[in-house]
Amino acid sequence: MNAIAAPASAPALPQGTQWRAFRAVLRRDLYVTYREFPAFLAQVILQPLFLLFVFGYVLKSLHYTRPDYTDVLYPGLLALTAVITALQALAFPLVAEFGWTKEIEDRLLAPMPTSFVVGEKVLFAVLRSFTATLIMIPLGIIVLGSIPWRWAGLPLLLAGLVLGALVGAGFGLVMGTFVRPERISLLFSLVFTPLLFTGCTQYPWPSLDHIRWFQIVTAFNPMTYVSEALRGAMVPDEVPHIQPWICIVALVFSVCVLLTVGSRGFYRRAID
Amino acid sequence: MSTTAGGQPSGALSSDAYDLDVVVEESTGLAVEVVELVKRYPKAAVNAVDGVTFAAAAGEVFGLLGPNGAGKTTTVGMLTTRVRPTAGAARIGGIDVMRDPVTARAQLAVVPQRSNLDRSISIRDNLIFHAAYHGVPAGERERRADEILDQFGLIDRAGDKPDFFSGGQSQRVMIARALMHAPRVLFLDEPTTGLDPAARLFVWDRLRELRDSSVTLLLTTHDMDEAALLADRVAIMDHGHLLALDTPDALISTLEGEGTLELTADRPADGTVVDALGALAGVEKVETVHLAAEDGAPGGSPSDSQPLRVRLYLTGDAALCVAPAAAILTQHGLALQDVKLGAPTLEDVFIHLTGRTLR
Numbered sequence: 001m002n003a004i005a006a007p008a009s010a011p012a013l014p015q016g017t018q019w020r021a022f023r024a025v026l027r028r029d030l031y032v033t034y035r036e037f038p039a040f041l042a043q044v045i046l047q048p049l050f051l052l053f054v055f056g057y058v059l060k061s062l063h064y065t066r067p068d069y070t071d072v073l074y075p076g077l078l079a080l081t082a083v084i085t086a087l088q089a090l091a092f093p094l095v096a097e098f099g100w101t102k103e104i105e106d107r108l109l110a111p112m113p114t115s116f117v118v119g120e121k122v123l124f125a126v127l128r129s130f131t132a133t134l135i136m137i138p139l140g141i142i143v144l145g146s147i148p149w150r151w152a153g154l155p156l157l158l159a160g161l162v163l164g165a166l167v168g169a170g171f172g173l174v175m176g177t178f179v180r181p182e183r184i185s186l187l188f189s190l191v192f193t194p195l196l197f198t199g200c201t202q203y204p205w206p207s208l209d210h211i212r213w214f215q216i217v218t219a220f221n222p223m224t225y226v227s228e229a230l231r232g233a234m235v236p237d238e239v240p241h242i243q244p245w246i247c248i249v250a251l252v253f254s255v256c257v258l259l260t261v262g263s264r265g266f267y268r269r270a271i272d
Numbered sequence: 273m274s275t276t277a278g279g280q281p282s283g284a285l286s287s288d289a290y291d292l293d294v295v296v297e298e299s300t301g302l303a304v305e306v307v308e309l310v311k312r313y314p315k316a317a318v319n320a321v322d323g324v325t326f327a328a329a330a331g332e333v334f335g336l337l338g339p340n341g342a343g344k345t346t347t348v349g350m351l352t353t354r355v356r357p358t359a360g361a362a363r364i365g366g367i368d369v370m371r372d373p374v375t376a377r378a379q380l381a382v383v384p385q386r387s388n389l390d391r392s393i394s395i396r397d398n399l400i401f402h403a404a405y406h407g408v409p410a411g412e413r414e415r416r417a418d419e420i421l422d423q424f425g426l427i428d429r430a431g432d433k434p435d436f437f438s439g440g441q442s443q444r445v446m447i448a449r450a451l452m453h454a455p456r457v458l459f460l461d462e463p464t465t466g467l468d469p470a471a472r473l474f475v476w477d478r479l480r481e482l483r484d485s486s487v488t489l490l491l492t493t494h495d496m497d498e499a500a501l502l503a504d505r506v507a508i509m510d511h512g513h514l515l516a517l518d519t520p521d522a523l524i525s526t527l528e529g530e531g532t533l534e535l536t537a538d539r540p541a542d543g544t545v546v547d548a549l550g551a552l553a554g555v556e557k558v559e560t561v562h563l564a565a566e567d568g569a570p571g572g573s574p575s576d577s578q579p580l581r582v583r584l585y586l587t588g589d590a591a592l593c594v595a596p597a598a599a600i601l602t603q604h605g606l607a608l609q610d611v612k613l614g615a616p617t618l619e620d621v622f623i624h625l626t627g628r629t630l631r
Contacts, residue, residue: 105382
């Protein structure tokens with residue numbers, strides 16, 4: 001058989017077709033988020049806001065916590081917001097899209113590789129995560145009166161937030177593609193809650209020396225390293241924290257593992 | 273370069289291998305081409321699609337007819353890059369869907385059985401974003417969306433979200449969406465299953481209009497009326513195999529006789545009745561008809577518990593045969609419950625090929 005130039009029925013794709021499809025899908029996601037912004041805010045802000053209010057304001061006002069507890073709490077809650085927002089942007093929508101709405105099919109049939117569909121999901125989750133953490137800054141100032149801030153720690157803060165968002169996106173991909181729709185409520189109780197409370201968001205990891213077994217448990221939660229990196233960036237002298245380089249290495253490793261496993265799960269669901 | 277028609281090992285190529293240098297290796301001029309296509313799902317005992325070969329020319333309406341579980345949807349899944357073939361080749365407009373799924377996707381559109389519309393946005397936005405995914409320029413996609421919505425009688429509801437649409441309306445929206453990027457090949461999976469008669473007629477009208485443009489339609493259906501009405505050619509599938517492929521008329525003309533007479537008795541009966549009916553003057557052939565097997569179960573085996581149901585293929589007028597046939601049933605102690613006269617249809621072809629009804 002000879003190789004013949006493309007027949008009239010099969011034109012080559014114009015350059016940039018795949019990236020155009022990628023941008024269009026991202027635009028759709030941003031459009032929906034923009035239109036449902038109040039719902040987005042409620043979904044991502046309410047939980048850290050209440051934690052901030054109860055632990056940072058109420059308990060402090062009642063003198064149940066030390067005045068400097070907000071130094072421990074605030075970076076932890078930023079970490080929590082970064083991870084959980086990205087996770088929520090993927091986990092539940094993916095379970096629904098693959099499970100019953102099948103909305104994802106129109107994207108999977110767009111002229112771009114399946115890896116682009118995954119990449120768009122991750123990028124969108126990171127953007128949502130950034131938006132939420134950005135909102136947490138004025139919220140913190142309003143609720144707590146002031147927040148710990150160090151310009152010198154900004155690069156580490158940004159690195160921690162990016163990696164935290166990617167960790168959350170990785171968790172979201174894994175959960176969204178491996179959890180069956182009928183198990184979605186289990187997802188909440190068996191995965192979400194433990195993840196939330198073992199991530200060192202309300203306590204610094206080194207101080208867990210007294211509860212050795214729990215310290216070991218928390219060391220396996222990637223969110224711990226996000227909280228600790230942010231403490232290293234914002235309150236390095238006030239609060240004991242894990243060395244930033246250890247946090248970065250642990251987070252890069254976690255991101256690689258989670259995104260690899262999550263992408264595999266995505267491919268498995270996308271192509272039979 | 274050359275390609276072989278035989279199987280590519282499924283794991284050998286990335287599902288998204290994208291290489292503009294390998295756009296087309298064979299110029300066949302065919303819109304859809306399937307060669308010895310095989311799909312075996314993990315842990316399945318048999319192949320869901322077992323060595324199917326067919327081709328559809330540009331502008332043709334091609335029907336895949338068969339009962340549920342025949343392998344129609346899996347075949348379409350492979351052609352539309354959503355199911356990875358175990359062996360064989362599938363090409364859209366000469367493009368191998370496994371080697372170059374991205375280019376293949378640009379050529380095709382899919383209208384699935386169940387709604388997969390984007391529920392977060394209006395149906396007009398559904399159309400516009402779909403066109404954007406496929407690179408239709410901004411002004412053009414809005415103009416086209418309004419034009420197609422108008423043509424489909426949906427313009428008044430353009431701003432509504434898909435949740436408020438009935439099954440038939442969703443089907444309409446999905447066909448409208450599929451047309452937004454002017455695909456060369458449109459796949460429709462059971463396009464009118466579950467629709468009320470009016471909605472079904474509407475969809476059929478739209479599909480006939482498409483047939484008159486140069487879009488290639490590949491529709492799967494278990495409705496032989498739909499296949500006979502719309503399709504230029506029909507492939508009959510059962511248990512993953514292609515049993516026959518031709519125009520509806522040619523398929524029907526393969527059946528002997530000019531008419532059929534279908535008789536249903538009140539009770540089961542043995543073979544002597546069938547033999548006696550076969551001996552009647554003007555009867556060319558007698559077939560015992562069994563009800564369709566359940567999904568996935570092997571069908572076609574006669575069941576003793578079913579009342580006798582036979583189909584006589586006749587050389588002469590069917591009406592003249594009713595009285596003598598009824599007399600034979602009476603002689604064997606059976607009462608006639610139902611009589612159907614008719615010219616052969618695609619369903620008769622299916623029964624002829626498989627010994628079962630389609631439903």
